[in-house]
Amino acid sequence: MSAILALPRRIVRLPSMVLVGLTILTLVAFAAVFAPWLTGWGPEEMDMMYFLEGPMPGHWLGTDANGMDVLSRILHGARIDLGVAIAAVAIAVTLGTLVGLIFGYAGGWVDHVGMRVLDMFQAFPVFILALAVAAILGNSMINLILTIGFINAPPYARLIRAEVLSLRNRTFVEAAEAAGNSHISMLFRHLLPNALTPILVIAPLNCGWAILMLASLSFVGLGVPVPGAEWGAMISAGAADIVGGRWWTATFPGIALFITVLGFNLVGEGLQEQGVKR
Amino acid sequence: MRVAAYVLKRLLLLIPVLIGVSLIAFFLIRLLPGDPVLLIVPETATEADIAAARERLGLDQPILTQYLSYVGGALTGDFGTSITTNRSISADLAQRIPLTLELLIYSMAVALVLAVIGGVAAARHWHKLPDKVLRFAALFGNSVPEFWLGLMLILLFYQGLHVAPPPSGRVDMDLAVPTHTGFILIDTLIAGNGKAFLSALHHLMLPVATLAITVTAPLLRSVRASALEVLASDNYRCAAAHGLAPRVLRQRYLMRQTLTRLPALSAIVFGNLLGGSVLIEYVFSWQGLGQWALRGMQVRDYPVIQAFVLVAATTYVLIFLLADVIQAALDPRVKM
Numbered sequence: 001m002s003a004i005l006a007l008p009r010r011i012v013r014l015p016s017m018v019l020v021g022l023t024i025l026t027l028v029a030f031a032a033v034f035a036p037w038l039t040g041w042g043p044e045e046m047d048m049m050y051f052l053e054g055p056m057p058g059h060w061l062g063t064d065a066n067g068m069d070v071l072s073r074i075l076h077g078a079r080i081d082l083g084v085a086i087a088a089v090a091i092a093v094t095l096g097t098l099v100g101l102i103f104g105y106a107g108g109w110v111d112h113v114g115m116r117v118l119d120m121f122q123a124f125p126v127f128i129l130a131l132a133v134a135a136i137l138g139n140s141m142i143n144l145i146l147t148i149g150f151i152n153a154p155p156y157a158r159l160i161r162a163e164v165l166s167l168r169n170r171t172f173v174e175a176a177e178a179a180g181n182s183h184i185s186m187l188f189r190h191l192l193p194n195a196l197t198p199i200l201v202i203a204p205l206n207c208g209w210a211i212l213m214l215a216s217l218s219f220v221g222l223g224v225p226v227p228g229a230e231w232g233a234m235i236s237a238g239a240a241d242i243v244g245g246r247w248w249t250a251t252f253p254g255i256a257l258f259i260t261v262l263g264f265n266l267v268g269e270g271l272q273e274q275g276v277k278r
Numbered sequence: 279m280r281v282a283a284y285v286l287k288r289l290l291l292l293i294p295v296l297i298g299v300s301l302i303a304f305f306l307i308r309l310l311p312g313d314p315v316l317l318i319v320p321e322t323a324t325e326a327d328i329a330a331a332r333e334r335l336g337l338d339q340p341i342l343t344q345y346l347s348y349v350g351g352a353l354t355g356d357f358g359t360s361i362t363t364n365r366s367i368s369a370d371l372a373q374r375i376p377l378t379l380e381l382l383i384y385s386m387a388v389a390l391v392l393a394v395i396g397g398v399a400a401a402r403h404w405h406k407l408p409d410k411v412l413r414f415a416a417l418f419g420n421s422v423p424e425f426w427l428g429l430m431l432i433l434l435f436y437q438g439l440h441v442a443p444p445p446s447g448r449v450d451m452d453l454a455v456p457t458h459t460g461f462i463l464i465d466t467l468i469a470g471n472g473k474a475f476l477s478a479l480h481h482l483m484l485p486v487a488t489l490a491i492t493v494t495a496p497l498l499r500s501v502r503a504s505a506l507e508v509l510a511s512d513n514y515r516c517a518a519a520h521g522l523a524p525r526v527l528r529q530r531y532l533m534r535q536t537l538t539r540l541p542a543l544s545a546i547v548f549g550n551l552l553g554g555s556v557l558i559e560y561v562f563s564w565q566g567l568g569q570w571a572l573r574g575m576q577v578r579d580y581p582v583i584q585a586f587v588l589v590a591a592t593t594y595v596l597i598f599l600l601a602d603v604i605q606a607a608l609d610p611r612v613k614m
Contacts (some may be wrong), residue, residue: 120298124591127553132306132587135575212423219425220560220572235426239561242433243444251433254426262421269417 015274021204021266028260032078041069043076043229052246062248064237066227070248073229074256080230081260084145085210089203091149092210096156097199101187103157104164111161118154126151130213134222144223148210156199163195205268208261215257231257281607288599295595300352303588304345307580348584357585362577367585370570375589376460377448378566381558382551384482385489390544392494397501398536401509412498419495424554428488428561435484442484446563449477485562489554493547504539508532538609545601549594 031038040058041047046067047059055062061070103111121129130151137143167173176190215232217223224230226237231253238250315332323331332338336347351358357367400412435442443450448462453474455466463482466475508514514531522531556568563569567586574582 116294116298120295120302123295123299123595124302124587125549125552125594127550127556128587128590131553131556131571131575132583135578135583136306136580208421215423216425216557219423219557221576232423232425235423235429239429242429242437245437247433247437250426250429254423254430257423257426258421261423262417265417265421 015270017266017270017273021263021268021270024259024263025267028078028082028256028263031075032082035072035075035079038075039069039072041072043073044068044227045072052241052249054246054248061252064234064249065241068227070234070252073234074231074253076229077231077234077253077256078260080141080224080228081211081214081257084141084148084214085207087145088148088152088210088214089206091145092152092206093156093199093203095149096153096158097160097192097196099153100157100160101164101192101195104161104168105183105187105191115161118157121154127213127216130217131220131222134217139217139223139225141224144214144217148213151213152206152210155202159198159202160195163198164191167191167194201268201271203268204264204271208264208268211257211261211264281603284606285599285603288602292595292599296592299591299595300349300588301345303584303591304348306587307584352585352588357588358581360574360579360582362574362579362582367581371567371585371589373460374565374567374570377462377564378555378559378568380461380463380482381485381489381555381564381566382548384486385493385551386544386548388486388490389494389497389547390540392490393497393501394533394537394540396494397498398505398532400498400502401505402532404506404509409502412502416495416498419491419498422492424488424492425557425561427491428485428558431484431488432561443477443481445484445561448481448564449474450481453477485558485564488561489551489558492554493551496550497543497547500543501536501540505532505536508535511535538605541601541604541608545598548597552590552594 036042039060047063047069048067050056050059050063051067052065053059053063059069059071061074063069064073099114103114130147133147133151134144137147173186173190176186181190214223215230215235218228218230218232219236221236224233226233234253235250235257238246238248238253241247241249315328315335315337319328319331329338336344339347355368357371359366360370396412396415400409403409432442432445436444449455449466453471455462455469455471455474458465458468462478463475466472466478509532514527514535517531518527555566556572558564559566559568560572567589571582571586573579574586
C-alpha cells in the first residue's frame with residue numbers, strides 16, 4: 001500500500017502543469033454535472049425561431065441546423081465524453097491489470113502464450129481496430145465503452161506484467177511467499193499495490209486518448225448516433241456548415257474537445273515528469 | 279549478405295504474427311451476435327434465399343474450411359467481392375491504396391524533417407526558450423483532434439483566406455490526367471502537365487499539413503529525448519571535451535546518434551498515421567483506402583472490413599520490419 005499512501009504527500013508539490021490540467025478538468029466536470037442548469041435550453045431542444053444562427057444573446061454559441069443550442073449541447077456533451085472515457089479507461093485498467101498480474105505471476109507457458117496473443121492484437125493500428133469493432137458491434141453506448149475499454153487494455157497488461165516480473169525477485173515478495181501466503185493474497189495484497197504506480201501516470205493520458213477515440217468514431221458515424229450531444233458527432237454535423245461560412249457549429253465543440261484532452265495530457269505528462277525527477 | 283540473412287530470418291518470424299493477425303481479422307466478423315448471413319441478405323429474404331446466400335458465400339462450410347479458403351484467397355490477392363457493391367475487393371484496393379500511400383508518405387516525410395530539426399534544437403537549448411516553445415507545440419499536437427484541425431484549416435485557408443482549393447478531389451476539375459501509377463504527383467509528371475502537378479501539390483497541402491502536425495508531436499518529443507540522451511552520453515561528452523569543432527560535434531556525433539533511434543519511433547507513429555488517414559480522407563473527401571473502408575463499415579460490408587483490417591495490420595507489421603532492418607543497417611551494434 002505504501003505507493004498509494006505516499007501519494008497525498010507528493011500532491012503538495014505537484015508541478016504547475018498538473019495543477020493547470022486539474023483546473024481544466026474540474027471546470028469540465030463542473031460543466032458536465034451542472035449542464036441542465038447552465039443554459040435555458042435542453043441539449044436536443046429545438047428553437048424554431050433560429051436555425052443555424054451565429055452567436056447571439058440567448059444562444060451564446062449560436063444554434064445548429066436543427067435549431068439546437070450549441071452551448072447547451074457542448075455542456076451536455078461533457079457528460080457523454082467524460083463519462084464514456086472514464087468508464088472505458090476503468091475497464092481497460094481493470095482488465096489489463098488482471099491479465100498482467102496473472103501472466104507475470106503464473107509465468108511459464110501461460111505468460112508465453114498470453115504475451116504472443118497480446119503481440120497479435122498490438123499488430124493492429126489502434127484506431128483501425130476500434131473502427132472495425134465499433135462497426136461490427138454497433139454503436140450503443142455500452143458497446144462503445146466496451147470497445148474503447150478492450151482496445152486500450154493491452155498496454156496495461158504489459159506494464160503490470162513487467163512490474164510483477166521485477167517485483168518477484170524482491171526480498172519482501174519472497175518473504176511473503178515463504179510465509180505461506182495464498183496465490184490470491186500474493187496477487188492482491190503483495191504484488192498489486194506495489195505494481196500500481198505506473199498506471200496512475202498512464203491512466204490520465206489514456207483518458208485523453210479515449211475521448212479522442214470516441215469523438216473520432218462519432219465523427220465518422222460509428223460512435224454516438226445523431227442527435228446525441230457528443231462533441232465528435234457535433235463537429236461531424238457542423239462540418240457541412242463550414243463551406244457555407246457557418247463556422248460556429250463545428251468550431252466550438254472542437255474547442256471543448258481540445259481543451260478537455262489538453263487537461264488530461266497536462267496531468268499525465270506532469271506526473272510523468274515528476275516520476276522521472278524522483 | 280548479412281542484411282539479406284537478417285531480413286530472411288525476420289520474415290520467417292513474421293509468419294506466426296501474420297497467422298494471428300489473419301485469425302483476428304477472420305473472427306472479428308464473428309464477434310457479431312447472430313448470423314453474418316442475415317447482414318447480407320435483404321430484410322425481405324425468405325428462408326430459401328438465406329440458405330442460398332449461405333451456400334454462395336461458403337458459410338455452410340465448417341469454420342476451419344472457411345478460414346483456410348479465406349487465407350488462401352488473401353495469399354493469392356483474392357479478397358472476395360464486396361457484398362454491397364459487388365465489386366472485386368482486390369481491384370478496389372489496387373485503385374485506392376496509392377491515394378492513401380501518397381498522403382501517408384508525404385505526411386511522414388514532412389513530420390520527420392520537422393521533428394528532427396525541432397527535437398535536436400530543443401535538446402541543444404534544453405530548458406531555454408526554443409525548448410519551451412517546442413514543448414508547447416508538442417502538447418498542442420498531442421491534444422488537438424486531427425479531424426477538427428483539418429476542418430479548421432479548411433475554414434481558415436479555403437473559406438477565409440481563399441488560398442487553398444476546396445476540400446475535394448486531387449487536382450482542379452479541368453486538369454484531369456490519365457492514371458499510370460495512381461500517385462498523382464508522378465502521374466502529372468508523366469503526363470508532362472506542369473499545371474496539373476502544381477494543382478495536385480495545392481490539393482495535397484492541407485491534408486498533408488493536418489496529418490503531419492499530429493504525428494510530428496509524438497516524434498518531436500522522442501527525438502528530443504534521444505538527443506538529450508546522446509548529449510549526456512560519455513562518448514559525446516568525451517568528444518566535446520577533446521575540443522572538436524561544434525559543426526563536427528553536431529553533425530557526426532549528435533545528429534548521427536540521434537538518427538539511429540528514429541526508425542523504431544517512426545514505425546510506431548506510422549500506426550497513428552494509418553488510423554488518422556481514415557479521418558483525414560473523410561474530412562477532405564480524399565477517395566483513398568480510408569474512405570472506401572469507412573463506407574464498408576457504415577453499411578457493415580464485412581468482406582470489406584475484413585480486407586481493410588488485414589491490409590492495415592500487415593502493412594503496420596511490415597513497416598516495423600522495415601524499421602528494424604534500417605536500424606540494423608545504420609547501427610553496427612545491433613546484432614543481426
